[in-house]
Amino acid sequence: MKKLSVLAVVAATCALFSAYSQAAGGEIAVIVKSANSNYWQNVQKGATAAMGNAKGYTMTLQGPAAESAIADEVNMVENAVNRHVAGIVLAPSDPDALVPAMKKAWEAHIPVVLIDSMVSDSGKQYYQSFLSTDNTKAGELCAKAMIEAVGQTGKIAIMSYVPGAGSEIGRVGGFRKYIETHSKLQIVGPFYSQSQMATALNQTTDVLAANPDLKGIFGANEPTAVGMGRALQQSGKSGKVAAIGFDGNQDLQGFVRDGTIRAIAVQSSYQMGYKGIETVVSVIEKKPVQKQVDTGVMMVNKQNLDSPEAKNVLY
Numbered sequence: 229m230k231k232l233s234v235l236a237v238v239a240a241t242c243a244l245f246s247a248y249s250q251a252a253g254g255e256i257a258v259i260v261k262s263a264n265s266n267y268w269q270n271v272q273k274g275a276t277a278a279m280g281n282a283k284g285y286t287m288t289l290q291g292p293a294a295e296s297a298i299a300d301e302v303n304m305v306e307n308a309v310n311r312h313v314a315g316i317v318l319a320p321s322d323p324d325a326l327v328p329a330m331k332k333a334w335e336a337h338i339p340v341v342l343i344d345s346m347v348s349d350s351g352k353q354y355y356q357s358f359l360s361t362d363n364t365k366a367g368e369l370c371a372k373a374m375i376e377a378v379g380q381t382g383k384i385a386i387m388s389y390v391p392g393a394g395s396e397i398g399r400v401g402g403f404r405k406y407i408e409t410h411s412k413l414q415i416v417g418p419f420y421s422q423s424q425m426a427t428a429l430n431q432t433t434d435v436l437a438a439n440p441d442l443k444g445i446f447g448a449n450e451p452t453a454v455g456m457g458r459a460l461q462q463s464g465k466s467g468k469v470a471a472i473g474f475d476g477n478q479d480l481q482g483f484v485r486d487g488t489i490r491a492i493a494v495q496s497s498y499q500m501g502y503k504g505i506e507t508v509v510s511v512i513e514k515k516p517v518q519k520q521v522d523t524g525v526m527m528v529n530k531q532n533l534d535s536p537e538a539k540n541v542l543y
Contacts, residue, residue, distance in 0.1 A: 252513050253284030254314030256505060259304045261321040261344070261393075262423065263291035266477040267450045267497050268319070270543040271343070274501025275317065282509050285314065295390050295423035298322045305329035309336050315508035317501075318355075319344040323394045327351035339511040343500040345394035356511045359503050359521045361495040363395045366525040367402025367448075370472045371410070373491045373527060374403075374444050377470035380411045382443035385435050387428055387456050388418035389449045399474070400448050416442070421452045428455025429462075436463050443470060450475035453492065457483040476528060476542040484533055491529040494541045499523045 258275050260268040272289050279287050292300035298321050308316055309332045316333055318340055320326040327350050333340050334354040342358040374384060384407070388400050400418055407413050416439055421428035428447065432455060436442060445460075447453030453473030457480065460466045466488040473480050476494035483489040500523050510517050528538045 254286070255311065256282070256285055256287050256315050256317065256508055257304075257308035257311075257313045258287060258289040258317045258501070258504070259301060259308065260289070260291040260319045261295040261301065262293070264293060265423075265450060266543060267475050270497040271319070271501035271504075273543075274498035274503075275505045276501075278502040278505035282505060285509065287505070292321075295321050295393070298325045302326060302329050306332060309333050309338060312336070313338060315339045315341070315512050317341050317343060317504040317508050320347050321345070321390065321393060323348040323392060323397075324350070327354065330354040339508055341504050341508040341511065343504045344497075347394065357507045357517045357519060357521065359500055359507065359523055360395070361525045362522050363398030364402035366474075366493050366495070367399040367404075368406045369525065369527055370446055370474065370493050371403045371406035373472050374407065374446060374470065375411050375413070377472070377490055378413070378443040381413065383414045383416060383439060383441055384444035384446065385416040385439065385442055386418035387432055387435070387445060387447045387452050388420050389423045389452050391420050396448065403446060403448070413444075418448075421455060423449060423451050425451040425455040425458075428452040429459045430455075432456045432459035433463060436460070436465055436469070445469055445471050447471065447473045450477055450480070453489070454479045457488045460488050481533065481542055484528065484530055487530070491527050494526050494528050494538070496523045496525075496541050497543065498541070
């Protein structure tokens, strides 16, 4: 009996690790933080392009109406598991809330590849690879640009997005730590827009009014930075308050071109989508993948805005 029990455990373990490769092909579910953002639409472009090389697979893409609609994203992952998809490419909007749904995927032998944001340590066994910007380094680059713009003293503000999101923790944390370590700048905030442009516009307007001596301001993701830029223009502070933004849609490119924003840190969201599909297909087909992949970031300003390198990441 003991020998049979050991054999049964070995067989079950082998089945678990080979399950991903049993049947190549099928649906790949790409689930992002929001369907209403150029950033995530650029992820979709990359994923769609990669599907051209993924023979036998189909792709679906979903995202909640807003990045703060975390429960909706959890439901999307659970529904994908219930559909028995071949694999999931996931941008988790919350480091903890998505872990139980990821566990369900793991228990169903459905591989999960994370993009953009990490989950908490409790979820690390439930994904096979993580592709993202090194958000801490990106935050540090933005802080360096800020210090170059405003100097070592004075007051700056942080306009953030969803508190607790994996990318937000690294990005804003990296920015704040670098500022505190390498300058004597006073930080106002952070203020959280919930990734809503209109909220960021109103918050920035209030911050500018309450702090007439503000020397600089950092907008930490696309909708937040766009709202920040519009508030600077509407308040007549364009070019007077040094602004650093994040991400690279058409609005932000326009702000860089007209001087409203000095520089933007641009992630390769296209590469996240493209490599996300490539990676999940590799897992399904039992090919080796890296546990973590840095998809890079580029600081774009008026001087390099029209360069080939910038055009490869702007969208």
